[in-house]
Amino acid sequence: MPEATRTQLPDRVRTLLDDLDETSGKAVDAAAALLLESVEADGIVHVAGAGHSLAMVFETFYRAGGLAAVRPVWDPGVFPLDNAVRSTRVEREAGVGRAVVAKAAPAPPDVAVVFSTSGSNPYPVEVAAECRARGVPVVAVTSARAARGAAARTATSLADHADIVLDTRVPPGDVLHPAAAPRTAAASTILAAYAWSRVLAALDDLAAARGAQLPRWTSANVPGGDEVNAALFARYRHRIPELTGDEQP
Numbered sequence: 001m002p003e004a005t006r007t008q009l010p011d012r013v014r015t016l017l018d019d020l021d022e023t024s025g026k027a028v029d030a031a032a033a034l035l036l037e038s039v040e041a042d043g044i045v046h047v048a049g050a051g052h053s054l055a056m057v058f059e060t061f062y063r064a065g066g067l068a069a070v071r072p073v074w075d076p077g078v079f080p081l082d083n084a085v086r087s088t089r090v091e092r093e094a095g096v097g098r099a100v101v102a103k104a105a106p107a108p109p110d111v112a113v114v115f116s117t118s119g120s121n122p123y124p125v126e127v128a129a130e131c132r133a134r135g136v137p138v139v140a141v142t143s144a145r146a147a148r149g150a151a152a153r154t155a156t157s158l159a160d161h162a163d164i165v166l167d168t169r170v171p172p173g174d175v176l177h178p179a180a181a182p183r184t185a186a187a188s189t190i191l192a193a194y195a196w197s198r199v200l201a202a203l204d205d206l207a208a209a210r211g212a213q214l215p216r217w218t219s220a221n222v223p224g225g226d227e228v229n230a231a232l233f234a235r236y237r238h239r240i241p242e243l244t245g246d247e248q249p
Contacts, residue, residue, distance in 0.1 A: 009177045009185055016176075019169045020191055021198075028195070030164050031139045032202035034111055035067070040212060043109035044239060045070045046136070048100070048127045049116060050078035050091040056115040056141065056192050062243065064219035066200065068232040071240045073104045073112075078123060090123070092153055097126025106136045113139045117170050117188040118150035119158030128161035137163040141192050143170035166195045 035045060047060045047070055054074065061072045077090035090096055106112060112131040116124035119142040128138045140162035147157050149172025159165045168191040177185040207214050215232055218225040237244045 008179055012176050012179060013187060013190060016169050016187060016191060017194060020167070020195060023169060024166045024195065027164050027166050028198045028202050029206075031113075031166060031199045032206050034137060034139065034164060035199070035203050036206050036210070036212065036214075038109050038111040039067065039069050039214065041109035043069070043111060044106065044236075046073045046101075046104055046106045046110060046112045046131070047071070048073040048097075048112065048114045048124065050074075050121070050123045051080055051087050052186075052189065053115040053117065053124070053192070054079065055189050056196065059193050059196060060113065062217060064217055066217055067203075068215040068217055068236055069240075071104065072242055073100050073106075073127065075100045075123075091121045092123070094122050095126070097123040098130045101127055101130040101134070106131055106134060108135045110136050111139065112136050113141065114158060114162070115141045115192055116158050117143050117168070117174060117192070118146045119143075120147055120150040120153055122154050124158045125154045125156060125161065128158055129156075132161055132163075139164045139166065141166045141168060141195055143168045143188070143191075146170045146172050146174070146188075149173065166199070168192050168195055 038045060045067060047057050049057045057072045057074060060066060061070050075090065075096050077096065078087050080087035114124050114128045119140065128140060131138050138161060140158045142158050142165065144167050147159065168188065170188045170191055173182065174186040174188050175182040175184055176187050217232065218228040220226055220229060233243060
């Protein structure tokens with residue numbers, strides 16, 4: 001591996017991580033407080049994204065160490081693995097985001113978390129707008145820099161419909177390498193996953209300070225994990241149908 005690749009790219013990623021910490025530190029704490037308030041009131045955290053932002057839906061849902069009170073909100077059309085061209089087209093179609101929210105029917109004390117790097121396509125914007133219209137507060141995980149450099153496909157952006165914005169600081173176009181003319185090494189998943197992990201850590205600290213017990217998944221690959229998770233399946237399976245489908249846990 002060339003020396004420039006070992007040093008230049010890691011340095012740029014670390015700079016963006018530091019930038020995220022400085023820019024969104026207060027928002028991380030605010031998001032943690034909002035999530036704790038929702039979970040303590042027996043609410044559900046609805047998470048959404050399209051295209052490669054679906055990676056963050058996977059990161060939040062049924063994840064070791066993650067909240068059990070999380071429901072994925074998504075339309076099969078935005079899933080890229082079986083039809084990438086379709087996923088881009090559907091993300092830009094008006095009405096799809098509103099429809100998935102209507103199907104999930106979030107209501108207070110629920111919370112929504114919407115992931116979209118540019119926040120400029122109709123799908124994430126509609127998800128956020130429809131959740132807020134239902135009285136459900138929205139946390140947006142997006143990039144102001146990417147939004148400014150993106151093609152505007154809606155009159156508003158994701159951040160315009162959010163109560164709390166976690167700015168990931170991803171540059172326009174997502175890619176980082178080479179520094180002089182970036183064309184590869186996308187950073188959005190790295191930064192969004194870090195932002196979410198920071199929220200979970202802040203949430204854990206806040207819950208511990210209050211003496212609150214969080215419903216958290218345990219890895220199924222450690223002793224006792226299945227037993228811990230069985231109680232969470234029993235608690236949430238009827239409100240989060242994606243946990244079990246039609247199968248018994």
